Amino acid sequence: MTSYQLRAWLGERVPVADIVEALRRKRVPEHRYSIWYYFGGMTLFFFIVQVFTGGLLLLYYRPSAGEAYESVQFIMTRVPFGWLIRSIHAWSANVMVATALAHLFSALFLHAYRRPREITWVSGAFLLLLILAFGFTGYLLPWNELSFFATRVGTDMAGTVPGVGHFIVRFMRGGRDVTGATLTRLFGVHVAILPAIATALLGLHLFLVQRHGMSVPPSVWEESRRTGRATASIPFLPDFALRDLFAWTVGLALLAGLAAFYPWELGVKADPFASAPAGIRPEWYFLWAFQTLKYVPASVFGVNGELLVVAALGIGAALMVVLPFVVPDRPHARRVLVWFAAAVLAYMALLTFLALRAQGGGPTP
Amino acid sequence: MASDVFVARLNSGAPGRRGFLNWLLGAWAAGVAGSILYPVIRYLIPPEIPEASTQSVNAGKASALALNSGRIVPFGSVPAILVRTAAGDYRAFSATCTHLACTVQYRPDLEHIWCACHNGHYDLTGRNIAGPPPRPLEAYQVNVANDELIVSKKP
Structure with a gap:
């Protein structure tokens, strides 16, 4: 069978040609903000890296309080290239949060959430929340001191929700305290439940992106209307796809560099009967929330301080999800949104900076 | 076409019959969904494991704890903090921070308890x-008996 015959045989059974034809016709707008189109693809690349390296880590990892730390130690020290696989998994998780945030904020600032892309935005917002859930559940798996207390704090925050709080805490921990039961539970969530949901949502997200094409920002659209010239565009195949692949290669090189020069640390094994160590803090993307928790007093005008923070986080997440439905598609509303989002970004950046500066023992009262 | 006839009959039939069939279909779907969801949701909620409540523990030698220092001791399944003040008194507390459940520590430089x-x-x-x-x-x-520290819940 020649390759032509094989292609003909396959083409009759699997409609590859239709898909290739559609991709060949697809064009991507080219303008001064085009660089932001690459961050969604970068996030997808890091997600693929996570699935791949995560699958490899599963071959040696043991999800129990007695063996988890030792099995990660085994991966890092005894398994050939184990240090590389784990470091890439940990670094890729971090970089993925960064690219996902860049993707979200660029979609916001370029107003890509507008009709008919509302559901694309909503699925993307849920995907970002899923990425954070992946980060939170994966953080505990090495069962070290830092992750132990981070999980205690993270799950305890839910306890401030009136009425159902204690039930949610018990539900997340698989018991009253953070124990081996919590480890097994978060492991199952991390490697089975979240990936299943993420894959389905990602499928929807990518389908919608293909369906609607890339959004042209209102300012660029307005410009082309004024000048009477159509917005420039490049073919998806091969121009955009090759640039995307180039960005992915840079991403891979970045991961390799980070893993080689800054291998991910394992830390000290978790001990439920040890004090939280001085200088303890979460991953960088939770630092702003962590620093806020430090500043908010026990009670604000008679309301529990933790509850205020938890409520603000919940409202913030909800607003992010429903954003396309609350921002009217008018220039004035768009400007307000841009300033609001810039203020949120500035707040997160400032508190992250303050948290990074306050390293070590923490100030005396 | 038997099915066409059936569909036509269904469509032309009294609204009551179609409504009834739809209701039946809905009830069937709800029944299937319920019989799957109920056990799954119950499965997801961890069972309550009764714990023997600890009333008192032996926290080791009193002489082993230096002046102006503290240490964490297991109080049943939860941590407690044992402190010997600069004046030599022994004090004990639950070591679980009331803020977000980290384990506190004694800071000799501040001479009080701190959560990191x-x-x-x-x-x-x-x-x-x-x-x-x-x-x-x-x-x-905290009671000291023969150089043994006994930490117990207040009555």
């Missing part, structure tokens, strides 16, 4: 004196 997670401070009676903790630490009773 969100910079919470407690004095030597367990009272929350600075930072975000909303409540004092639960205080335990």
